[in-house]
Amino acid sequence: MKVAKAKGRLRGKQPKLSCKQEAHLVSLVHSGEYSTLEVAELFGVGRSTVYRAIERQRIAAKADLAEARTRR
Structure with a gap:
């Protein structure tokens, strides 16, 4: 690990989904057409990943709403 850190290659676990994929996943769940299990299987991730x-x-969304309120 010291060698990897010295070379600047020390990383944590990489995300399973990109931001775009995550947004699509959430929209599918919120549409009501697919269950969380179906979406998880579709994207090849676990249900806990979908819930996260x-x-x-x-x-x-909550942070964006709070920020919009403070700008007024």
Whole structure:
């Protein structure tokens, strides 16, 4: 690990989905056409990954709303 860190190649676990894929995944779940299990299988991830993506988007939307309120 010291060698990798010295070369600047030390990284954590890489995300399974890109931001675009995550947004699409969340929109499919919210549309009601697919269950979380179906979406998870479609994208090749676990259900917990789907739930985390939904939670991240919910938090981001909440932050955007709070920011919009403070700009007034």
